Amino acid sequence: MTLIETVIEAAPGAEQAAEYGAEHGEAAAFPPFDPTYFASQLFWLAIFFVLFYLLMSRWILPRIGSIIEERRDRVADDLDTAQQLKAQADETRDAYEKSLADARAKAHALAVETKAKVSAEIAEETAALEAEIAERTAESEKTLEKARKKALGEVRGIAASTAAAIAESLSGLSVTEADAEAALPDTTAR
Numbered sequence: 620m621t622l623i624e625t626v627i628e629a630a631p632g633a634e635q636a637a638e639y640g641a642e643h644g645e646a647a648a649f650p651p652f653d654p655t656y657f658a659s660q661l662f663w664l665a666i667f668f669v670l671f672y673l674l675m676s677r678w679i680l681p682r683i684g685s686i687i688e689e690r691r692d693r694v695a696d697d698l699d700t701a702q703q704l705k706a707q708a709d710e711t712r713d714a715y716e717k718s719l720a721d722a723r724a725k726a727h728a729l730a731v732e733t734k735a736k737v738s739a740e741i742a743e744e745t746a747a748l749e750a751e752i753a754e755r756t757a758e759s760e761k762t763l764e765k766a767r768k769k770a771l772g773e774v775r776g777i778a779a780s781t782a783a784a785i786a787e788s789l790s791g792l793s794v795t796e797a798d799a800e801a802a803l804p805d806t807t808a809r
Contacts, residue, residue, distance in 0.1 A: 775800060 650656060779800035786794045 651660065776796070779796045782802070783794045783796050783798070786792055
């Protein structure tokens with residue numbers, strides 16, 4: 620006995636298949652293709668087709684249709700919500716840009732105003748310092764002129780006393796400071 624024959628004999632229903640083959644001979648057709656069974660097969664086909672059709676048309680397809688409709692509605696609602704949110708985001712962005720532009724304009728105006736104030740204060744302080752410097756310069760010139768006159772006055776006295784001392788030591792003459800001063804040229808004419 621071969622392996623195939625052993626498997627066929629061990630398979631369930633193998634005896635029935637063998638009996639069927641013996642009753643109908645070796646040339647018997649495969650039962651679903653046997654024309655004697657066509658009527659019953661068509662009957663059951665029609666019954667199951669009608670049942671399957673009714674099941675699909677009354678229960679399964681309406682459920683699938685409602686699910687598709689729900690999804691379509693949900694997608695449409697989500698698209699509407701997305702458009703509303705986009706519009707709100709655009710409005711918010713526009714408001715932000717406007718407030719940013721306003722803030723920049725205010726900052727620029729404040730900077731210009733501050734610069735003008737600081738420039739005015741600097742000009743004021745510069746004018747005050749220039750006036751103070753001019754006043755101090757005038758005072759310094761007066762003090763310098765007094766010191767120059769005093770120095771020139773003292774130079775004349777020193778020159779007279781020095782001239783008297785030189786004349787006395789060189790010539791042995793006794794010359795007074797008044798005489799020596801009278802002999803000096805006048806330097807105040809400068």
